[in-house]
Amino acid sequence: MSSLAAAAPSLILLYCLRCLDPVEREPFRFILLAFIFGIISAFAVIYAPNILSWFMASNSSSDYVIFFNRVIEAPLLEELSKFCFLVVLLFLIRKEVDSLVDFLVYSSVVALGFEFLENYYYQASALTDSTPLMTWLSVFGGRTIGTMGMHLLFSVWSGFSVWILSFYRSSIRIYLSILSLLVSVCLHGLNNYAAYLSRLGPPDQPIMVNHLGNLLYYANVNFAIIVFVALFASAVILDLTALNQFSFFVFSSGNLSSDSSKFKSLVFVSSPINQYLARSTFLWRFHPKGTSIKLRENLFRKFSKFSLRYAKNLFYKSDVSLNTRLLDLIVSEL
Incomplete structure (x- = not known):
């Protein structure tokens, strides 16, 4: 049940994502491989030793450890894990990747695979609670549905980062690539920081900082959606331009x-x-x-x-x- 509930949002977004590639739709076998790589990247984060958290726990109070783990460590490790597995994937299928749209599509699919396993992990954990049904429904509604596609909005910038490394030969490409990767980490970090602020204080009595967290969350989500659409639209325009360039070349030559x-x-x-x-x-x-x-x-x-x-x-x-x-x-x- 949890696996189906976790997979449904990812599969819906996966179908919508494939529709955003109007010129050359990627082969399904490579899309499936990217999804599997995303799942593996989530395993790597879940079961990796949290050395940074252990160091913070031995040198700081519990409040600082919680803040560090949710706002700094989690976004950094998760985005780096997805980025590393994306690089390996794109190297394996490098003959299939031709344009910016391809990089964005594969990075987004890796993110959906990561999101699927993460949702399954939280839903399965909810079933061990004292009130499993209510907790599961709360996780499904608040996390699986409420934050559907968030990893996609963050990690699309990892695809842009790899595209810069692959296509450009400028001496500043390393810095531009790192900057693009930092965009994904910062968007993810702001999202977690907003969630952290919205949960501070007593659960039955909202305080001012909770409203600030909600405001920051919606501002960050809207900004992430806007830049995602702008990036994807620019990539699609490049593909359509390539279509016109080649047709003119065929006609003239x-x-x-x-x-x-x-x-x-x-x-x-x-x-x-x-x-x-x-x-x-x-x-x-x-x-x-x-x-x-x-x-x-x-x-x-x-x-x-x-x-x-x-x-x-x-x-x-x-x-x-x-x-x-x-x-x-x-x-x-x-």
């Missing part, structure tokens, strides 16, 4: 006349809307000509993949022969 059938196929397959609807036969039914034009799913998949590889090649300004091979392959398919 492939000697296609504007009245040829290959040109018409090029215009059709390079449309972002058509690309999105070509994900499945179900979505293709919503296309105005979906009943009269057979879905060439393989052609759409190749065109989107080649578009992102072409843009990546332009970014690095290397391997011109690759562009020619991509051109020959896609023209033959049109």
Whole structure:
């Protein structure tokens, strides 16, 4: 029961996340692998020795230990754990990762895997309470549902951090990458600090600092959502730009006349809307000509993949022969 309740929010968000990738949807086997890596990263945090907490406990009062554990240690260890497993994952599937959207998607899926195990851990712990049903319902409503997707909002910046390291060759890329990783840690830390403030004092008599904690929580969540949307939108715009760049390259270098059938196929397959609807036969039914034009799913998949590889090649300004091979392959398919 707890496993299903913990998995439901993560699976819903996972489906929504895949819909945010309009150009080239990532293979499900790699998405599943990223989710498993997220679960393993949560295991690493749960069962890792809390050396910092032990040091604080031996040198400070219990209040300081609680503050340090929730506000500083937990965000730092959790985000670093997700970041490390994300780096390993992206190295293993490096041939599949082509654009910023891919980095953001995989970092978000790792976060959902982490969130799933964390929710399961808290729900299972609630069942050992003296009033298991009421405690479980409280955890499910307040944590599993109430904080659904929070890890995703934090860890998407880890994906941005790895993207900076992978794509840029500037001497300041290390500093920019660390700064992006610190964004995820700070957002997580502010979230935990707000929760810490909201629980101070007697539970049956709210005090001023509790209201301050609630205000800080909603401000932090809204800010995290805004920057998440801005980051993802920017990444999607880059992918759509790559789609247009590659279609222009095929037209100009492939000697296609504007009245040829290959040109018409090029215009059709390079449309972002058509690309999105070509994900499945179900979505293709919503296309105005979906009943009269057979879905060439393989052609759409190749065109989107080649578009992102072409843009990546332009970014690095290397391997011109690759562009020619991509051109020959896609023209033959049109």
